[in-house]
Amino acid sequence: MPDGIANKPTDWRTAGIRRVRGAEKSSDTPETLGMNRQVAISGSRTGSSALWAGTNRIRPNSATGAHHHGHLESVIYIISGTAHMRWGDRLEFITEAKAGDFFLVPPYVPHQEINASATEELHCALVRSGTEEVVVNLPDLVPVAEPEWVDQSAATNCT
Template identity: 55%
Template sequence: MAIPTPSAPPTSPPEDGWRMTGVRVVPKGSLDSATAQTPGMSRAAAINFDRVGAQHIWAGTVTIDANAKTSAHHHGHLESVIYVLKGRARLRWGERLEFIAEAGPGDFIFVPPYVPHQEINALEDETLECILMRSDGEAVAVNLPDLEVAEKPEGVRWVDPTHKWLPEV
């Protein structure tokens, strides 16, 4: 069955009345691991164009081996959201990866377009498990092999303007 690719809101329901072209549930055992992979990391797609017809998002899982990390890179025009399920994520970012922050289970991480960054499993003996979402189904990863990395990154604790009252963690 072809998945519709509407460019404008439908004026009437599709022929199937949304039965197969409406909501989709992707069972946990059916994620697609035929995605771009990085040594020490395992990604699996749940929601993308090929699987469900998603026009503007990609969502899936990423597992990072204990003590593993990516190289410096960015994702072009894409926005990324990472939700930590298990373990401890460490992110470095900036023109020299000069900033650093960590996130644990229940924390969300937002990576804006074009920001040079590096994902790191902060734990030496535990796998990091996350949900990953991107603002487009396109797989964009621009590696930055010539990036000169700062020796001592500055820790950053971001607090949004509406929650300045939150205590230090």
């Protein structure tokens, strides 16, 4: 347990848990075409020292623009809907996740989220390994016409 400064006890009332209500999320974060991204937790908003967290929503039958998040690792949790994720230098790979599933996006990986439904909104929770939003949009990336489906139905590299 941290002691604060030289044996001074930590004031957990002010240095402990911080709640952010859903209505307190902000759209004051870099945009990516086709995505409504909102920030809840960040260094500047909440004083987070290691994480950024928020949500995104993608309309039915829509796809985001290609982008990456620089040196940050990202976790995407599918709250509702079905997501197709394309990735690679030309978005040449694709896989699927449904409500309750996660995506792990390594640093610098070009990717694109796609709402697989023609009728339901895709709603996701996002967590990144840094305190501020890094979004590098890739408007000049030309994707392959037919990406290769990658079957990730069996857990891989898990211990």
